[in-house]
Amino acid sequence: MAPLLMLAGTAGLKYLCSPSPRRLVLLFCFIVLNILDRHANGVIAGLVPLAILSLLGLTFFRRSLSPPSYSSISLRSFFVSVAVGVVAILTTNAIILGVCRFDKIPYRSRTGYAFVWRLDFIKDLPPERQSAIINRTETDLQDPALTAALEKLKEMSARGEFTPDDICGALDKALGEEGYQGQNRHVALDQKLNRFFTYFLQHDPADLFPVVARDVEQA
Amino acid sequence: MSFTPSLLAKDPFLCTDWLVKRISEPRFQPIQGLKTLSSYSESTKRYDASFYFHLWSFLPLFVIAGGVVIAGVVCILTAKNWHDLVLAVYSLACTAMGILCAVVSFIVVALLPRLMLPTLILLCFAVVVLLLRFDPRRSDQRAEGAVATT
Numbered sequence: 001m002a003p004l005l006m007l008a009g010t011a012g013l014k015y016l017c018s019p020s021p022r023r024l025v026l027l028f029c030f031i032v033l034n035i036l037d038r039h040a041n042g043v044i045a046g047l048v049p050l051a052i053l054s055l056l057g058l059t060f061f062r063r064s065l066s067p068p069s070y071s072s073i074s075l076r077s078f079f080v081s082v083a084v085g086v087v088a089i090l091t092t093n094a095i096i097l098g099v100c101r102f103d104k105i106p107y108r109s110r111t112g113y114a115f116v117w118r119l120d121f122i123k124d125l126p127p128e129r130q131s132a133i134i135n136r137t138e139t140d141l142q143d144p145a146l147t148a149a150l151e152k153l154k155e156m157s158a159r160g161e162f163t164p165d166d167i168c169g170a171l172d173k174a175l176g177e178e179g180y181q182g183q184n185r186h187v188a189l190d191q192k193l194n195r196f197f198t199y200f201l202q203h204d205p206a207d208l209f210p211v212v213a214r215d216v217e218q219a
Numbered sequence: 220m221s222f223t224p225s226l227l228a229k230d231p232f233l234c235t236d237w238l239v240k241r242i243s244e245p246r247f248q249p250i251q252g253l254k255t256l257s258s259y260s261e262s263t264k265r266y267d268a269s270f271y272f273h274l275w276s277f278l279p280l281f282v283i284a285g286g287v288v289i290a291g292v293v294c295i296l297t298a299k300n301w302h303d304l305v306l307a308v309y310s311l312a313c314t315a316m317g318i319l320c321a322v323v324s325f326i327v328v329a330l331l332p333r334l335m336l337p338t339l340i341l342l343c344f345a346v347v348v349l350l351l352r353f354d355p356r357r358s359d360q361r362a363e364g365a366v367a368t369t
Contacts, residue, residue, distance in 0.1 A: 005340045009313060013348065016305050040327075041337055043320045051305075051312040058295065058304060114328045165241075201326070208326065215330040216321050219280065219338075 004034050005044065012048040016055075019077060024084060031088035036095065045085030052078045106183065112193025115200070116164045121211040123157040130157045133204055141199060146192050148174035168193075280335060283342045287314045290349050306352050310345040317341030 008030035015023040027048065034041040055073050100107040122130055134154045138147045149171035156162055172189055180188045200208070235255060241247060242256050250256065266272050287310055294307035317338040324334040 001336060002340045005337060006344055009341070009344045009348075013305075013309055016309060017302065038337070040320055040323045040334075043316050043323060046319075047312055047316050050315060051309045054308045054312065055305065058308065062298075062304070111327055117329050118325075118327060120329050197327075212322060212325045215325040216318070217281070218330055219321060219325075219332070219335045 001037055001041070004030060004037055005041065008034050008044045009047065012044075012051070015048060015081075016051055016073070019073075024080070027081075028084050028088050028091075031085060032092050032095070035089060035092040042089055042092075045088055048081040049078055049085060052081055106187050108187055108190045109194055110190055112195070112197040113168070113190055115197040116167050116193060118208075118211075119153060119164070119167070120162045121208065122153065123160050123162045125157075125207060127158060129207070130154065133207065136203070137196070137199060140203070141196065143192060143195070145171055145174035145178060145188075146196055149192075149196075280338060280342060283339075283346065284314050284318060287311070287342060287345045287349065291345075294349065294352060303352055306348055310348040313341045313345035313348060317345070 008027065011023060011027040011030050015027050031042075031045050034044050052073055056075065056078065059073075097107055122133065125133070131154065134150050134157075138150050141147075149167050152167050152170035156166065168189070171192060172185070175185050175188050175192075238247065238250075239256055239258070242251055291307045291311040291314070294303060294310075298304040298307060317340075320341065321335060321338045324337075328334065
């Protein structure tokens, strides 16, 4: 991870200092490799666009420091760098889907599964707030398997406990009762947890973001 | 990847410690008799005193991030040419992306020290970018470039 991030950072700096198509291709390759290494490292795609945008803003205020003739920092290069980042993200997803297709395995995002461990903050909320969040999620999602998992979460949170394995276990059991078996069951589990994750981010981020800020601060 | 009972019972193996706490569950009934799973092996304890694992503990990340931001702003204000400005802005962008990376990670999962590795790498890279301003070779190259253009 460390060498790839360093190489992507270096490629971005080289491109900023003297832009060329070759350096842009190099930057594209390192962004792709970084995302393949770890999805969250995809933020590196925003590094060069952010730097160009900041430079454009600064040169507006400090006209004495205008870019040299060989440096083509402009709005056009900003849009080119954004396009490179977007194409890199799309290419990475295409590679992952291609590998899944080649190996004949279904594509599974495990973001929702990882998010179950993030739900530890619910036990620290007031009991009324815990119930309000979980009840509204159950009503909106209308999914019996997810309801079973959320009931488990509610039961644990009320006791001030949190065991993520038990939430996944409850969901897995409910899926088994619905007739899912084998690989389909694993895929369905991930899909349902991803659905819950998406719903939670769209509807209840206000409770989550203070916890995220606290974690960043602690780290 | 398939985990066989013999692999799970290897010491040290992180899954062994994970299993020790859950071995009483019915789903692990087939491997309940394994001797290694009767005690917690503390497979990571040997690294507790390792210098490498505590290399950055004396310097909190927010000190590095804050230092880069202050130094970056100072460098922007005192920049004498385009390259100095690029280096200062790029170091600030690296810091911003490093913090964003941590935020993205912690939206999905709870605090784990290893998730701060990309942030640490980008912050260290930002420091290196700031220090490039004092690279004498780069100054020489710039002077040569200026002579060549005139």
